[in-house]
Amino acid sequence: xxxxxxxxxxxxxxxxxxxxxxxxxxxxxxxxxxxxxxxxxxxxxxxxxxxxxxxxxxxxxxxxxxxxxxxxxxxxxxxxxxxxxxxxxxxxxxxxxxxxxxxxxxxxxxxxxxxxxxxxxxxxxxxxxxxxxxxxxxxxxxxxxxxxxxxxxxxxxxxxxxxxxxxxxxxxxxxxxxxxxxxxxxxxxxxxxxxxxxxxxxxxxxxxxxxxxxxxxxxxxxxxxxxxxxxxxxxxxxxxxxxxxxxxxxxxxxxxxxxxxxxxxxxxxxxxxxxxxxxxxxxxxxx
Amino acid sequence: xxxxxxxxxxxxxxxxxxxxxxxxxxxxxxxxxxxxxxxxxxxxxxxxxxxxxxxxxxxxxxxxxxxxxxxxxxxxxxxxxxxxxxxxxxxxxxxxxxxxxxxxxxxxxxxxxxxxxxxxxxxxxxxxxxxxxxxxxxxxxxxxxxxxxxxxxxxxxxxxxxxxxxxxxxxxxxxxxxxxxxxxxxxxxxxxxxxxxxxxxxxxxxxxxxxxxxxxxxxxxxxxxxxxxxxxxxxxxxxxxxxxxxxxxxxxxxxxxxxxxxxxxxxxxxxxxxxxxxxxxxxxxxxxxxxxxx
Amino acid sequence: xxxxxxxxxxxxxxxxxxxxxxxxxxxxxxxxxxxxxxxxxxxxxxxxxxxxxxxxxxxxxxxxxxxxxxxxxxxxxxxxxxxxxxxxxxxxxxxxxxxxxxxxxxxxxxxxxxxxxxxxxxxxxxxxxxxxxxxxxxxxxxxxxxxxxxxxxxxxxxxxxxxxxxxxxxxxxxxxxxxxxxxxxxxxxxxxxxxxxxxxxxxxxxxxxxxxxxxxxxxxxxxxxxxxxxxxxxxxxxxxx
Numbered sequence: 001x002x003x004x005x006x007x008x009x010x011x012x013x014x015x016x017x018x019x020x021x022x023x024x025x026x027x028x029x030x031x032x033x034x035x036x037x038x039x040x041x042x043x044x045x046x047x048x049x050x051x052x053x054x055x056x057x058x059x060x061x062x063x064x065x066x067x068x069x070x071x072x073x074x075x076x077x078x079x080x081x082x083x084x085x086x087x088x089x090x091x092x093x094x095x096x097x098x099x100x101x102x103x104x105x106x107x108x109x110x111x112x113x114x115x116x117x118x119x120x121x122x123x124x125x126x127x128x129x130x131x132x133x134x135x136x137x138x139x140x141x142x143x144x145x146x147x148x149x150x151x152x153x154x155x156x157x158x159x160x161x162x163x164x165x166x167x168x169x170x171x172x173x174x175x176x177x178x179x180x181x182x183x184x185x186x187x188x189x190x191x192x193x194x195x196x197x198x199x200x201x202x203x204x205x206x207x208x209x210x211x212x213x214x215x216x217x218x219x220x221x222x223x224x225x226x227x228x229x230x231x232x233x234x235x236x237x238x239x240x241x242x243x244x245x246x247x248x249x250x251x252x253x254x255x256x257x258x259x260x261x262x263x264x265x266x267x268x269x270x271x272x273x274x275x276x277x278x279x280x281x282x283x284x285x286x287x
Numbered sequence: 288x289x290x291x292x293x294x295x296x297x298x299x300x301x302x303x304x305x306x307x308x309x310x311x312x313x314x315x316x317x318x319x320x321x322x323x324x325x326x327x328x329x330x331x332x333x334x335x336x337x338x339x340x341x342x343x344x345x346x347x348x349x350x351x352x353x354x355x356x357x358x359x360x361x362x363x364x365x366x367x368x369x370x371x372x373x374x375x376x377x378x379x380x381x382x383x384x385x386x387x388x389x390x391x392x393x394x395x396x397x398x399x400x401x402x403x404x405x406x407x408x409x410x411x412x413x414x415x416x417x418x419x420x421x422x423x424x425x426x427x428x429x430x431x432x433x434x435x436x437x438x439x440x441x442x443x444x445x446x447x448x449x450x451x452x453x454x455x456x457x458x459x460x461x462x463x464x465x466x467x468x469x470x471x472x473x474x475x476x477x478x479x480x481x482x483x484x485x486x487x488x489x490x491x492x493x494x495x496x497x498x499x500x501x502x503x504x505x506x507x508x509x510x511x512x513x514x515x516x517x518x519x520x521x522x523x524x525x526x527x528x529x530x531x532x533x534x535x536x537x538x539x540x541x542x543x544x545x546x547x548x549x550x551x552x553x554x555x556x557x558x559x560x561x562x563x564x565x566x567x568x569x570x571x572x573x574x575x576x577x578x579x580x581x
Numbered sequence: 582x583x584x585x586x587x588x589x590x591x592x593x594x595x596x597x598x599x600x601x602x603x604x605x606x607x608x609x610x611x612x613x614x615x616x617x618x619x620x621x622x623x624x625x626x627x628x629x630x631x632x633x634x635x636x637x638x639x640x641x642x643x644x645x646x647x648x649x650x651x652x653x654x655x656x657x658x659x660x661x662x663x664x665x666x667x668x669x670x671x672x673x674x675x676x677x678x679x680x681x682x683x684x685x686x687x688x689x690x691x692x693x694x695x696x697x698x699x700x701x702x703x704x705x706x707x708x709x710x711x712x713x714x715x716x717x718x719x720x721x722x723x724x725x726x727x728x729x730x731x732x733x734x735x736x737x738x739x740x741x742x743x744x745x746x747x748x749x750x751x752x753x754x755x756x757x758x759x760x761x762x763x764x765x766x767x768x769x770x771x772x773x774x775x776x777x778x779x780x781x782x783x784x785x786x787x788x789x790x791x792x793x794x795x796x797x798x799x800x801x802x803x804x805x806x807x808x809x810x811x812x813x814x815x816x817x818x819x820x821x822x
Contacts, residue, residue, distance in 0.1 A: 033373050084556045090373045091319050095512060096555045098321070102505060103548025110541060164676050165683060168669045174631050175667040177651035178660070180684025180732070218501075222384070225377060260392035267381030274370050274378055 003133050005255045006248055011139040011208070013247020014146035018201040019224030020231070020239035021153060022074075022194030028170040028234035029190045031090055035097035036077060037198055038221020039104035044070035044199020045206035045216065046112060052120040059121055063203055070199025071192045073104075078191040083184075101221075108214035116211040123207070142204045149200055150240055153193065157236065166190055170234070198224075219263055223250075226270035232280025242280070293418035295531055297490060300425040301483045302526035304432050306510040307519065308479035311436065313508075314517030315445075316472050317452040319376040322363075322383025323507050326477040328499025329386065330356045330484025332396055335405045335494060345408035345489060352485035353478045360477020364470040383504055390496040401495025405488050425486055432479055436519055439475075448472065502544075509547045512554050515561025524562060582607045582767055583628070583659075583736055588637035588647075590620075590627045597623045599791035600637070605736065610758070610768045612778040612799070614812055615788035621771045622664055624788070625738045628769070629661035630654040642735070656684045660734035664741050664771075666725040670714025674705055677713050677724055681731030691731070698727045719750035726757060737761070739770045743777070755781055775812035779803050787812075 026034045048066030081100045085093045125138040157163040169176040169186040206212045227246045231238025254262035333355045334348035390396045450458040514525025583605040590598035605611045626632045630651035639647040682691040699706040743751040772778035779799045787795035
């Protein structure tokens with residue numbers, strides 16, 4: 001029972017971690033809390049679901065399409081709602097991001113309606129026994145894919161030219177420009193990557209819960225933000241650890257305290273962490 | 288028809304109080320509360336519960352609503368001392384969601400169904416089911432709040448608040464106790480939202496958590512941004528417009544949220560000082576000239 | 582090579598450069614002297630494109646670069662080592678050097694330049710994988726200068742390379758500058774320590790409140806009464822040497 005709950009928590013937590021990475025990277029480079037991150041998650045899920053319902057395409061192609069659409073929406077969002085506000089007090093783009101979030105939610109509501117959509121592809125998932133604990137292969141697949149994407153991101157940031165340029169821009173924009181780095185392009189690239197990861201997370205959850213709907217990104221988005229803060233905003237390993245801790249804590253809380261307060265656990269942890277360690281568990285950078 | 292206009296005026300008044308109270312935090316503390324509807328809800332539920340269950344008089348309900356909401360504001364105001372402005376916004380948001388969940392899950396608050404048969408006010412033997420009387424009561428409260436805010440902003444404390452908002456470090460050097468001021472504003476603002484909640488509960492006579500969620504918090508925020516962050520009159524106008532306009536445009540109700548979202552972004556980009564905030568808004572919120580588009 | 586003609590720059594509404602004119606010829610080391618707040622750093626920032634001049638012209642190798650952004654100007658061959666070194670502290674020493682060559686696309690040559698620099702400054706090899714923030718101040722200065730050289734600049738802008746360094750390290754940094762001079766590098770140098778700067782420079786300019794008040798060869802400036810009194814005085818010497 002306990003182990004089962006921890007496994008459920010790790011599954012959800014790995015998805016929070018993916019979204020949290022987007023938050024953390026965007027905060028790192030712009031000092032902006034992208035409140036609309038959850039809507040990118042929703043956009044990715046809808047894009048994949050709609051494509052799969054309309055055409056007989058390969059699942060992986062639809063997955064990539066969903067990530068691509070989320071990335072496109074994210075890059076556009078930065079252009080329209082954040083770039084004109086660069087240099088203003090941090091609360092200004094935050095409010096703009098809130099505006100973008102409700103705008104996208106209501107747009108999805110108008111376009112796709114309020115009802116849940118089932119995931120158009122049925123997967124055959126088995127339950128395997130690992131050391132006496134039943135594990136669903138679906139959970140395994142979600143956790144595995146999340147770890148795959150996180151590894152990809154860490155490798156990208158550490159070992160590629162553009163990855164390093166993003167880190168440099170996040171640290172010191174002026175000096176990055178002196179190296180010949182185009183800061184605007186790095187910010188777009190960051191939005192592209194962060195949004196694609198959130199889109200992937202959205203698709204995974206659309207499969208896990210078999211439901212895609214306009215407000216699906218709201219709570220996971222906010223929880224992922226809590227995860228990012230928990231790990232220290234701007235800190236990439238921190239976002240991953242924060243996401244996993246949050247997922248597990250939430251499931252344990254629901255199982256042993258009260259299921260009605262499941263969604264409150266993340267925010268209670270957030271408030272306590274911010275009070276005790278304002279820079280997160282692993283320490284982030286101030287911007 | 289008159290009934291309908293009276294109704295609109297009363298509803299606008301609740302939002303005027305809410306917008307003014309949020310504006311105190313945004314415009315004069317330079318911080319954002321994204322859980323403001325939670326204070327509104329706490330006020331509404333406090334007042335409703337004690338008048339329903341204990342048969343307490345309306346006035347006691349109203350006073351307790353203000354006090355309990357203010358107490359929560361105090362509790363939430365303390366973290367402002369330790370964390371950054373934008374993190375605080377998320378903390379208030381998390382607080383709003385927790386309050387929403389508590390209201391949904393507690394037995395005493397009636398869960399998702401909420402509370403019904405909240406008694407109308409019992410003051411001076413007047414019949415407050417008559418909307419004209421209720422409007423008088425509400426207008427009295429609005430005027431009291433306006434007066435309080437106006438006096439506060441134009442007092443010695445108001446100048447201290449402005450100093451904190453615009454130059455926090457300088458203010459501290461000048462010996463202004465910035466921490467105490469910020470907490471005081473949070474507390475006061477929450478109390479005002481609690482007042483609006485009590486007035487709302489006894490007017491509508493049935494409440495459920497739906498009215499006090501994130502959506503309402505964002506609506507209040509939009510009113511403040513539209514009217515002008517830091518402008519008293521702006522909050523009145525912003526609240527008025529965003530209560531009356533949606534009523535007039537009922538046919539387009541589906542597009543309401545879309546419009547709020549667009550409005551927030553558009554205002555910040557093209558008119559960050561709001562409709563009426565000219566010259567009064569915090570320098571903090573306006574883009575430094577020449578830095579645009581760097 | 583580089584010519585500034587009555588350049589005006591602002592920080593927001595603050596008028597900092599009030600018509601600066603100067604030039605740097607190929608192969609020269611030119612130093613910019615002046616008190617704090619005279620506008621020396623602003624001049625360098627305006628040249629490298631971090632600030633855009635409101636008025637005036639900046640010509641580099643026959644091209645007007647006053648409307649270009651910093652990331653384009655570095656591609657034209659101007660590398661700027663900013664005040665306070667500004668290494669990317671969480672990135673490794675090698676990553677810092679690689680970023681210095683970000684604008685270049687000749688990857689093989691970049692690799693060779695990296696090895697050459699590691700040869701010349703062994704510390705860069707010893708600490709290759711360490712985060713740059715863990716280096717000492719002097720080591721960070723070496724890294725910042727090497728990072729700028731990775732761009733294969735035609736003109737190097739150095740802003741206070743000796744700032745905050747122990748006298749022994751100041752000497753080292755200026756040895757590097759002297760060596761660069763032998764390889765034919767062109768350098769525009771800001772330095773608090775006027776005596777050391779004039780020793781290494783060919784010519785110099787003195788800035789006062791946003792414009793050039795004096796110019797001449799290094800020897801002329803060294804002998805100039807005004808310069809002696811303001812920048813080479815006894816008190817000054819004690820602080821710096």
